[in-house]
Amino acid sequence: RKEVEQDPGPFNVPEGATVAFNCTYSNSASQSFFWYRQDCRKEPKLLMSVYSSGNEDGRFTAQLNRASQYISLLIRDSKLSDSATYLCVVNGNFYGGSQGNLIFGKGTKLSVKP
Amino acid sequence: NAGVTQTPKFRVLKTGQSMTLLCAQDMNHEYMYWYRQDPGMGLRLIHYSVGEGTTAKGEVPDGYNVSRLKKQNFLLGLESAAPSQTSVYFCASSSRTGWATEAFFGQGTRLTVV
Numbered sequence: 001r002k003e004v005e006q007d008p009g010p011f012n013v014p015e016g017a018t019v020a021f022n023c024t025y026s027n028s029a030s031q032s033f034f035w036y037r038q039d040c041r042k043e044p045k046l047l048m049s050v051y052s053s054g055n056e057d058g059r060f061t062a063q064l065n066r067a068s069q070y071i072s073l074l075i076r077d078s079k080l081s082d083s084a085t086y087l088c089v090v091n092g093n094f095y096g097g098s099q100g101n102l103i104f105g106k107g108t109k110l111s112v113k114p
Numbered sequence: 115n116a117g118v119t120q121t122p123k124f125r126v127l128k129t130g131q132s133m134t135l136l137c138a139q140d141m142n143h144e145y146m147y148w149y150r151q152d153p154g155m156g157l158r159l160i161h162y163s164v165g166e167g168t169t170a171k172g173e174v175p176d177g178y179n180v181s182r183l184k185k186q187n188f189l190l191g192l193e194s195a196a197p198s199q200t201s202v203y204f205c206a207s208s209s210r211t212g213w214a215t216e217a218f219f220g221q222g223t224r225l226t227v228v
Contacts, residue, residue: 032215043204043219044157087157089217101172102147102208102217106156 002105003027006088009108017078021108023071023088030092033064035073038085038107047073047086078112085109116140120205120220127195127227135190135223137205145208146188147172147217148180150201157204163188195227 006023013019021035033050048055050062050071061074071088088105118139127133137146144165149157159172163182177199179191188207192199202224208217 034216043221045219046216049216091215101159101162102206103159103173104149104157106154 003092003103004088004090004105006086006105007108008106010111011108012111012113013078014113015078015080017112018074018076019078019110020075021073021086021088021110023073023105025069025071025088025090025092025103027090027092028066028069030069030090032091033071034089035060035062035071036087036089036104038087040084044087044104075110078110080112080114083110083112118205118207118218118220120203120223122223123221124224125226127192127225129196129227131195132191132193133195133225134192135203135205135225137188137190137207137220139186139188139207139218141207141209141218142185143207143209143218144185145210145217146182147206147208148178148188148190149204149206150174150199151204151222152201160190160203195225197227199225200227201225 003026035047036044037047038044050064054063059076063072085107087107121136147162148160151157158174161180163169166185169180181189202222204222205220206217
């Protein structure tokens, strides 16, 4: 099982739509969770961290379910500028050692159409 | 404010040649990472470092070596390049792996091995 798994996508949605991304992770000892955004041929950039109680940043809402080892990202009122690949990122000791690693899912591509 | 700088940005190697990719960060971060990104595979962790003088293996370490002689620099070496190492390489750094810790990425190195 891959350490971090995401919806394969791609998601093609019209402007104004609500879109949800899902992610599961394998290491129950994982401590931190994030969503990153990557534009075509660019480096990944932090979109938002994910807290146990859930958190919101404008049109973006992130949820964490530790019992199910599940993370989600909801985008409301999609904009053309939201078109990108969304990466689920988890911190944990996936490869041994005493410190955490940052492990990325494969990403889900979102295309928002006019 | 440079952040994370990778050199070179592009490189073409012949099979069997060697090269070193340099990552430099000016944020005094303890943790540094090397990832490779291939179509359909997402970002995969090659090696990481939790501090000056320390390195550890990630998911796909074979064929690569790393060194962290100075806190601000993390070098990735390919001793004998193979076509399978054609990829986009990203370096990242973070202050720690914990709550709400952002990893900052360099702009990537596009490597082609022919």
